[in-house]
Amino acid sequence: MAQLENIEAIEKRLWSSADTLRSNSNYASNEYFMPVMGLIFLRHAYSRYLAVKDEVVKNLPKRGGKTRPLSKEDFSQKSAVFLQEKAQFDYLIALKDGDDRAQAVIDAMESIEADYQSLKGVLPKSEYQELDNDVIGKLLRDLNPEELKQASGDIFGRIYEYFLTQFADQKAHDGGEFFTPVSLVSMIANVLEPKRGIVLDPACGSGGMFVQSARFVEQLHENPMERLTFYGLEKNPTTIRLAKMNLAVHGLEGRIEKAITYYEDPHELAGKADFVMANPPFNVDEVDADKVKKDTRLPFGLPGVNKKDKVSSGNYIWISYFYSYLNETGRAGFVMSSQASSAGRDEAKIRQKLVETGHVEIMTAIRSNFFYTRTVPCELWFFNKNKPEHLKNKVLMIDARNIFRKVTRKIFDFSPEQLKNILSVVWLYRGENERFLNLVYDYVRQCIDESLNCFKDDFVPGFQKAFKDLNETVKPFIDTVKKDNAGNEALVNFLGCSPDFKEFKVYAAQVQKSFNKLSGNVNISRLKDFIENVLADLSARTKDISKEIDLVYKTACRMIEVCEQDMEAKENKLWNTREIIKARKKLDETRKAAVEQLKKVRYFYRQAAWLVKRFPDGVFCDVEGFVKLVDRKELQANDWSLTPGRYVGIAPEEEDEDFDFGETMREIHQEIESLNTQAVELAEKIRGNFEGMLKYDAN
Structure with a gap:
């Protein structure tokens, strides 16, 4: 896009x-x-x-x-x-x-x-x-x-x-439950790979599952309306309008019916759907047991019923429905409360029966704060009625709780690369090793491309030009005071600055040539060696250059400070304060742009290194704290639990190489300042209300 x-x-x-x-x-x-x-x-x-x-x-x-x-x-x-x-x-x-x-x-x-x-x-x-x-x-x-x-x-x-997201965050409609985060919907669609057939979402909300399914088909250069047929169920009339608009705005059409899915099945698609995708409401405890107990969509029986003849939790009603809608080769992917994967009693019996079908394919744990309306963690379940025989009695467990990107203080999601990295595990599990290799190759190529992009005018050259402009702006004044202040450290450091990054530019070009030679005969071993040696060095050099750029900027700022405070520069006609402020601001802007561009080099290096570190041979293997292929015996020994964290172990803590302590402290300080301002405003409002109450009582 x-x-x-x-x-x-x-x-x-x-x-x-x-x-x-x-x-x-x-x-x-x-x-x-x-x-x-x-x-x-x-x-x-x-x-x-x-x-x-x-x-x-x-x-x-x-x-x-x-x-x-x-x-x-x-x-x-x-x-x-x-x-x-x-x-x-x-x-x-x-x-x-x-x-x-x-x-x-x-x-x-x-x-x-x-x-x-x-x-x-x-x-x-x-x-x-x-x-x-x-x-x-x-x-x-x-x-x-x-x-x-x-x-x-x-x-x-x-x-x-984005607007759907914002309205969900405001809970402006239906408690915000009409919207599933795009990164989760995209993951479900890309694991299921809906290339052709009937797509059903029995709790369709604003239709995000349909849109992402269509995008998957579009990436194959096919027309989704010729390949897919969309069916949805939704209880809220306003949400149905949102869903139909969402489909139409993407050039799609679907058959969305108003229904309470627990009790109604207007599409009559049991056993007919090629793909089922959903994010149902979690832990609903008001489902009438008497109305659903004979429903043919409950092939594994009714979950636990409480004293009020209500199903204790609707989670396993949804799970059973999703399974029953699939045809003989169908796939399902859905979001579910993390409580469901290890729930006991009657729900555990249903879970056992599900596992024994051999159709539970993948379980993925997602950390908290991915949703706009609830902070709880969740899990993505995947069924596949067409699993190959050698995988039938196994379930792929992925613990993705340590993989996330911070969108705001309260909201997380997956970056596009994080999503691809998780999907690449599924590719390896399915024996699609070439896709994994191509992803690593693309990361290496992007890393090198971004290193060369550093020398576009807006980045490193832009910073160099801004420094030169600042130098020329202060030069008339400095020329007059240089002799008298020959030993001044700030002045000496500034005059000694000459940011020159030609060596890195030459090195980046050499790396590209080496990569071009490698491209003709690429395999995972050569690629891994290239990443661990050449690319690691390229990445490390960008960090050194970032530090040098920051140092040059700080040196310039210190020089200006000393000139103004110790040399009374503002009193001198040769010191053009307005132009100097402008030049320093430009230097800061170009510094930030250059540093951000240099970070991109390290970012794509880390993606490539992350993958080859976990899968060094380019084939599937268990990874401590991240992924494990679990057989039925181990599931049985763990009460048929489908909670990934129970099997994969604990991931070693990773250090963020780009963590900026100073920047983080500045952000925290700004947040505290904002909260203090809000506290003062709130206190003033309370005082005003209190005084109003006293006047009212006096009257």
């Missing part, structure tokens, strides 16, 4: 603009998300429409010298939505202040619903009548920033998911 360098900043800015709707409308936070998602839907649909329009028009058939009009079918083949002129975002943007924007948006939505019966009654319409004309105009403009107009790839798909 094509990315913009500052996409995260753009997403935050767009969200901030949309979030102002709360203070500019009569909507509460649990109401305004639908009109906002509606406009994001229109903008994303327009982005996909423009992306394929030229190709569609070029291939339109002609009769009698006339080209037939565009149609829905032309765009469906390209996974895009056909838009009449009134539904195109540029048309809505061009509306004047005197025009009725609310009605124009409603007309746009109705025109799309007229062409797509699956969206009939789904898109938000009447909600816009509550919004002020100027507010709608501002929202439309805010969602159409200049830098995104020419963006390629699925940029607005990412933005759509």
Whole structure:
């Protein structure tokens, strides 16, 4: 997917603009998300429409010298939505202040619903009548920033998911349970590899499982609508609307029915689904036992029932349903509470029966804080009714709790590379060793590419130029005081600075040549040797250069400080304070950019080294604290537990080479400052409320 360098900043800015709707409308936070998602839907649909329009028009058939009009079918083949002129975002943007924007948006939505019966009654319409004309105009403009107009790839798909994420974080709808973190959904889709057939999500929420399945097919350069058929069940009508919009905005269609899955099965897909994917509600204890006890979707029997004739926990109802929906070669992947994998009594009996089918394939432990609405850890379960005979009595245990990326203080996810690294274990387990080798090879190539990218103008050369500019700015003053301050340490250090990284540039080019020679005859042994020797040295050199760049910046800052405080530079006409501040700021900006680019070299080195350290021969093996292939005897000896941590052991603690203590302390200090400010504001508010109460009592 094509990315913009500052996409995260753009997403935050767009969200901030949309979030102002709360203070500019009569909507509460649990109401305004639908009109906002509606406009994001229109903008994303327009982005996909423009992306394929030229190709569609070029291939339109002609009769009698006339080209037939565009149609829905032309765009469906390209996974895009056909838009009449009134539904195109540029048309809505061009509306004047005197025009009725609310009605124009409603007309746009109705025109799309007229062409797509699956969206009939789904898109938000009447909600816009509550919004002020100027507010709608501002929202439309805010969602159409200049830098995104020419963006390629699925940029607005990412933005759509970002908005879903933010609304989930706010619990703006259905407690936020409509949204499953993208990294978990992506992992499920990429383990299942849904290339063709029926995909069922019996708790589909906003439809993320369908979108990620489609992306997997798109990566194979196939049309997902020709390969996959989507079926969903969801109890909440508003969530169904979100799901159908999410599908449509990605050029997809699905059959999503309103149903309480515990008691209803409107699609009647038991034994028919090729793939089942889901993130059901955890630990539900209000399922009516009498209503489900005869359900054919419970092939292993009913879980424990309490004194109120309710199923004690709905977890194993879901697990049984997911299994029963699969056809004879089907695969299932789903999120489940970590309590379920070692639950006792009746649930343990069901788990034993499941293991004895030979169809439990993979269990993956995920640490806490991956969800926006709950902090508990979870596990990903995978069933496969088409396991090869030699793996039938074994379960692959992966403990991924030590693998995560910090998104915010409270939220974690997988980076794209972390996700690939976990998936590579599954490839090795399935005997797809070539895919593992290719991944390691790609990391090595990316590492070398990033080392050469360091010498693009925005990075190391940019820092060198900024230092030169600062030098020239302070030179007139320093020339006049140099003799009198010949022994001044700060001045001497600054004048002695000459950041020169030619040696590293030459070395990086040599590494690339060596790699090109290796590429013609690559195998895991040669690749491992190259990583451990050549790439490790390249990575280490970037750390030294980062330290040198930081030292040059600190030296420059110290020189400025000494000149201003000890030499009264600000009183001298040759000291241009304004230009010096500007030059120092530029030096700091280029320093950060160069250091971040150098970090990328070490990052991709670490990915390659991480893999070959654990799988040095490029074939599957047990790795202490991470992965183990467990046979049925060991499962039985452990009460049929499917908890990965019970089998894999404890992982050795790893040190983060790029951990910056100073930067971390600055972040902590800033956070404390923010909390102190909030505490003062809160105390002032409480004092004001208290004084108000006293006045009220006095009256």
